[in-house]
Amino acid sequence: MRTQVGIIGAGPAGLMLSHLLHLEGIETVILENRSRAYIEGRIRAGLIEHWARDLLVDTGVGERLKRESLFHHGIHFCFDGALHHIDFQKLVGKGVTVYGQQEVIKDLVARRLADGGQILFEASDAAVHDLKGSPRITFNHGGKAQELACDLIGGCDGFHGICRPSIPDGVLTFYDREYPFGWVGILSESPPADDELIYSYHDRGFALYTMRSPSLARLYLQCDYHDDLANWPDRRIWDELHARLAGTRKLQEGKIVDKLLTAMHSFVVEPMQYGRLFLAGDSAHIQPPTGAKGMNLALADVVVLARAMTAYFKSGRSDLLERYSQTCLRRVWKAQRFSWWMTQMLHLNPDDNAFDRKRQLGELSYVVSSEAAATSLAENYVGLPVES
Numbered sequence: 001m002r003t004q005v006g007i008i009g010a011g012p013a014g015l016m017l018s019h020l021l022h023l024e025g026i027e028t029v030i031l032e033n034r035s036r037a038y039i040e041g042r043i044r045a046g047l048i049e050h051w052a053r054d055l056l057v058d059t060g061v062g063e064r065l066k067r068e069s070l071f072h073h074g075i076h077f078c079f080d081g082a083l084h085h086i087d088f089q090k091l092v093g094k095g096v097t098v099y100g101q102q103e104v105i106k107d108l109v110a111r112r113l114a115d116g117g118q119i120l121f122e123a124s125d126a127a128v129h130d131l132k133g134s135p136r137i138t139f140n141h142g143g144k145a146q147e148l149a150c151d152l153i154g155g156c157d158g159f160h161g162i163c164r165p166s167i168p169d170g171v172l173t174f175y176d177r178e179y180p181f182g183w184v185g186i187l188s189e190s191p192p193a194d195d196e197l198i199y200s201y202h203d204r205g206f207a208l209y210t211m212r213s214p215s216l217a218r219l220y221l222q223c224d225y226h227d228d229l230a231n232w233p234d235r236r237i238w239d240e241l242h243a244r245l246a247g248t249r250k251l252q253e254g255k256i257v258d259k260l261l262t263a264m265h266s267f268v269v270e271p272m273q274y275g276r277l278f279l280a281g282d283s284a285h286i287q288p289p290t291g292a293k294g295m296n297l298a299l300a301d302v303v304v305l306a307r308a309m310t311a312y313f314k315s316g317r318s319d320l321l322e323r324y325s326q327t328c329l330r331r332v333w334k335a336q337r338f339s340w341w342m343t344q345m346l347h348l349n350p351d352d353n354a355f356d357r358k359r360q361l362g363e364l365s366y367v368v369s370s371e372a373a374a375t376s377l378a379e380n381y382v383g384l385p386v387e388s
């Protein structure tokens with residue numbers, strides 16, 4: 001088999017890269033090691049930055065999003081027993097969209113297949129070869145060993161994928177931060193606590209009250225670093241969610257239809273390229289979900305990558321590909337800073353003392369009372385521009 005761009009991974013990065021290249025007349029094949037049902041049912045992110053919503057709509061994959069998503073003008077912070085609203089629309093003239101990542105995945109998969117795109121689901125044992133010469137991807141599909149020759153490779157296989165580890169030792173520099181806590185998350189068949197998100201700072205730990213629809217709440221609680229879901233029976237989750245909302249809203253309980261535990265980790269690799277392999281999305285960087293940046297950064301990377309690959313195939317220009325990594329990393333580090341800042345402001349760190357608690361409250365109080373501070377938060381939350 002041969003194609004112009006071989007893409008490993010059918011997450012937001014891989015699917016959007018394939019879609020954008022198709023719109024430019026460039027051929028791709030996506031290899032995904034999971035089934036279609038699995039990737040379409042995997043519940044993850046839910047918040048889409050303003051430009052990313054425009055990208056989905058403007059490239060023809062936003063019809064259902066326009067009908068079913070929720071537009072949010074701002075967020076609330078909850079601390080000291082009160083809610084404080086940050087109005088993004090007023091501060092920066094933009095908002096954010098709530099629409100599940102798995103819905104974005106369903107829309108992109110449907111569109112790629114309708115456009116004749118090739119997505120090979122349940123392709124196992126992918127390996128990349130000859131990255132500085134004539135790249136090839138070997139894999140197993142339908143019980144047969146196969147090989148895909150390509151001009152360029154999109155490494156869109158997430159944090160645990162094979163692309164990043166295929167780059168020889170000594171090429172990459174890793175930047176890393178582990179946080180000494182995690183999140184327990186649930187999806188509940190009940191209305192959300194409020195029309196907009198509530199980020200709550202509480203002396204029992206952080207909590208986030210978000211949603212997927214007016215009848216489906218998504219709720220998160222700070223938990224221990226080495227916690228276990230067995231420690232979180234439904235009753236304990238609801239009791240903590242009620243306590244950490246501090247009486248500012250009444251939270252209705254519902255049937256829990258998903259429960260997860262997630263670690264908090266910031267990680268960036270530089271450069272995001274080796275030879276003809278280009279890393280995009282979680283394969284190159286991850287951040288704690290507090291800033292809701294992961295899916296958005298994955299989409300921003302592939303906007304830059306699709307432009308660079310298009311220039312390469314259509315005009316023989318390789319300068320944009322050469323600059324791909326540095327262009328993305330400028331935005332990646334701003335998103336890392338924002339995610340880290342939100343995380344440190346809102347979570348109880350077991351290493352902190354009473355001084356740090358007072359400092360966090362001072363910071364929250366500043367953010368909700370200073371137009372300059374709130375504008376900075378709003379600008380980052382709704383999403384910084386994507387450079388070319």
Ligand code: RFL
Nearest residue numbers: 009011012013033045046047157158281282293294295296
């Ligand atoms: P993905 O989505 O992990 O997709 C990678 C794909 O590659 C496949 N794969 C392979 N395929 C073939 N061969 C291999 N060897 C392979 N290895 C892996 C995988 O099956 C998968 O289909 O990476 P991508 O595309 O870079 O997208 C990144 C986002 O998924 C991620 O950053 C977000 O989900 C993070 N995130 C959030 N991001 C936001 O923008 N807004 C949010 O509100 C938000 N909330 C969250 C989040 C992540 C969370 N968790 C579960 C970590 C909330 C949570 C709780």
Ligand code: PHB
Nearest residue numbers: 046047210289290291292
């Ligand atoms: C979500 O809706 O899952 C979500 C929203 C905002 C975040 C993290 C997760 O910061």
